[in-house]
Amino acid sequence: MAKFITIGERIHCISPVIREAMNSKNPEPILKRAKEQLDAGAVYLDLNIGPAESNGEDLMQWGVKLLQENFDNVPIALDTANKKAIEAGIRVYNRAKGKPIVNSADAGERIENIDLAAANDAIVLALCSAEGVPGSVDERQAFCMEMLERGMEKGMDAAEDMWFDPLFLVIKGMQDKQKDVLDTIRWFAEQGFKSTGGLSNISNGMPKHIRPIMDSTMLAMCISAGLTSAIVNPNDLRLMETVKSCDAILNETLFADSYLEL
Amino acid sequence: MPFKKPAPKPGAAINEVVLGTGENAVKLGGESVLPFYGFDAEIANTTKIGIEVADVEFEDAVPGIAVLYAGATNAAERVVRAAGVPGVDFVCLRFESADPSGADTSAEDCAAVAKSAFDALAGAKPLVILGSKNNEKDAQIFDKIAAALQGGNVLFVSAKEENYKTVAASAGLAYGQKISPESAVDINLAKQLNVLITQMGVDAKNLVMNVGSAAAGYGFEYVISTIDRIKGAAMSQNDATLSMPIFTPISTETWAVKESTASEADMPDWGSVEDRGVSMEIQTAVAVIASGSNAVMLRHPASIAAVSKLVNALA
Numbered sequence: 001m002a003k004f005i006t007i008g009e010r011i012h013c014i015s016p017v018i019r020e021a022m023n024s025k026n027p028e029p030i031l032k033r034a035k036e037q038l039d040a041g042a043v044y045l046d047l048n049i050g051p052a053e054s055n056g057e058d059l060m061q062w063g064v065k066l067l068q069e070n071f072d073n074v075p076i077a078l079d080t081a082n083k084k085a086i087e088a089g090i091r092v093y094n095r096a097k098g099k100p101i102v103n104s105a106d107a108g109e110r111i112e113n114i115d116l117a118a119a120n121d122a123i124v125l126a127l128c129s130a131e132g133v134p135g136s137v138d139e140r141q142a143f144c145m146e147m148l149e150r151g152m153e154k155g156m157d158a159a160e161d162m163w164f165d166p167l168f169l170v171i172k173g174m175q176d177k178q179k180d181v182l183d184t185i186r187w188f189a190e191q192g193f194k195s196t197g198g199l200s201n202i203s204n205g206m207p208k209h210i211r212p213i214m215d216s217t218m219l220a221m222c223i224s225a226g227l228t229s230a231i232v233n234p235n236d237l238r239l240m241e242t243v244k245s246c247d248a249i250l251n252e253t254l255f256a257d258s259y260l261e262l
Numbered sequence: 263m264p265f266k267k268p269a270p271k272p273g274a275a276i277n278e279v280v281l282g283t284g285e286n287a288v289k290l291g292g293e294s295v296l297p298f299y300g301f302d303a304e305i306a307n308t309t310k311i312g313i314e315v316a317d318v319e320f321e322d323a324v325p326g327i328a329v330l331y332a333g334a335t336n337a338a339e340r341v342v343r344a345a346g347v348p349g350v351d352f353v354c355l356r357f358e359s360a361d362p363s364g365a366d367t368s369a370e371d372c373a374a375v376a377k378s379a380f381d382a383l384a385g386a387k388p389l390v391i392l393g394s395k396n397n398e399k400d401a402q403i404f405d406k407i408a409a410a411l412q413g414g415n416v417l418f419v420s421a422k423e424e425n426y427k428t429v430a431a432s433a434g435l436a437y438g439q440k441i442s443p444e445s446a447v448d449i450n451l452a453k454q455l456n457v458l459i460t461q462m463g464v465d466a467k468n469l470v471m472n473v474g475s476a477a478a479g480y481g482f483e484y485v486i487s488t489i490d491r492i493k494g495a496a497m498s499q500n501d502a503t504l505s506m507p508i509f510t511p512i513s514t515e516t517w518a519v520k521e522s523t524a525s526e527a528d529m530p531d532w533g534s535v536e537d538r539g540v541s542m543e544i545q546t547a548v549a550v551i552a553s554g555s556n557a558v559m560l561r562h563p564a565s566i567a568a569v570s571k572l573v574n575a576l577a
Contacts, residue, residue: 002499003499253495253501254449254450254453254492254495254499254501254504255450255453256450256453256454256457256503257450258457258458258461261461262457262503
């Protein structure tokens with residue numbers, strides 16, 4: 001085991017400020033969000049450039065260099081549907097602080113992203129679904145095994161570099177599926193697999209003041225089940241306090257009275 | 263399946279802290295592997311040995327210690343003798359007489375003694391200053407001594423929960439010396455003190471931890487498990503708040519227990535007092551070094567010779 005790994009989700013082209021910054025190659029808004037997330041304790045930064053069909057390679061390289069040059073080679077999750085952009089990003093990526101993460105592969109159309117990660121000695125986020133929402137824990141396990149096999153065929157160190165995503169689902173509307181997610185994480189942990197996922201999904205559509213409560217409670221339950229990483233908003237104070245407290249409770253970090261300030 | 267040697271994870275290393283100045287400066291820490299795991303990666307600096315000298319003469323010194331200081335009339339002369347003992351890397355001057363329940367030497371007088379000792383050493387060995395174990399008085403004498411020895415890169419032992427603010431502000435910040443947070447076998451406090459002192463602005467690379475010390479057999483397993491856990495956090499958990507080298511001043515403990523003090527008249531079966539004291543000191547030192555202490559403080563030349571031989575043989 002190791003300390004829980006947070007992947008900061010706030011550099012995302014769905015945000016108008018970030019989209020505009022990416023369109024105009026304006027570093028300031030991106031650097032500001034990166035700093036806020038790292039100051040709050042994010043380990044990895046997710047860099048989501050969207051589909052980026054026309055200028056993806058150039059944009060990803062610009063983003064990777066921008067973040068790593070300004071933040072001591074911060075490790076990055078390269079997040080786009082454009083494979084060539086991910087490869088381009090990895091070409092300029094500095095591994096001093098950790099391998100790049102390919103975000104993401106699945107057991108459907110995006111399964112080739114496993115090959116991409118294997119060929120580039122990267123970590124891959126492997127989403128246990130093919131299309132739509134998996135119906136059960138069994139189905140997730142089947143997708144997981146399919147992707148695992150693919151990764152191992154391609155020579156990946158599956159226990160280290162394949163981070164399986166159980167697919168977090170929104171509670172409003174899919175309340176009855178939440179236990180499946182926890183059971184899947186528990187099963188990943190039993191197999192010795194690393195895991196991650198877009199945790200904030202669960203509280204979509206909830207009032208703003210409720211989301212940190214739901215997110216941090218779900219996260220604590222997931223970490224207890226064996227989750228090793230998550231894509232989160234590190235500027236959610238309650239959530240980061242939960243991560244730090246979980247690390248202390250699981251003896252992944254030595255407690256000190258000032259632990260929340262670290 | 264063939265054995266695949268796991269590659270050590272990069273990034274985790276103990277800070278390298280320099281004591282003293284010039285060519286005789288001593289480096290503590292700097293390693294990126296567990297104690298003596300030289301097969302995993304090169305260990306930058308060997309374990310260092312400090313010799314304990316007090317500002318007053320040791321009472322009832324055993325012959326090997328008495329002969330070393332025979333004829334020396336003051337702390338400066340004793341410090342010079344101590345510096346010449348083979349195997350010594352640095353000299354620890356302990357201000358026993360500063361204790362308010364004892365001679366209560368003033369901070370100004372302590373500073374004058376420290377300055378004379380420092381000047382007499384003339385850079386031959388780095389100097390470490392220890393207090394009288396009275397928190398309030400230690401903060402006072404450290405302030406004056408740190409001022410008098412400014413530029414000497416001297417280590418002050420210790421800054422405790424009760425006085426760290428004063429010690430860090432004066433010795434650490436105002437005079438740029440090294441300081442040693444002391445946490446008495448409390449791992450959580452060890453981390454907390456490092457955090458608090460660095461939050462005050464002292465560079466983490468100016469800290470050498472004193473995480474607790476005891477003579478072997480006297481609650482010693484707590485000392486060992488404390489050092490183990492702290493090294494584990496620094497190395498395996500990459501915890502920068504615990505990556506300071508560790509100094510364990512064991513001699514004040516080992517020379518105070520009955521094995522080292524009971525007279526041969528009282529304990530005829532136990533053999534020579536001196537042999538017992540040296541044995542206690544060596545056994546204790548070796549155990550803390552094996553757990554990861556980057557430096558120890560010893561008193562007897564025979565112990566220093568033995569421990570130094572061991573450290574060099576394993577280097």
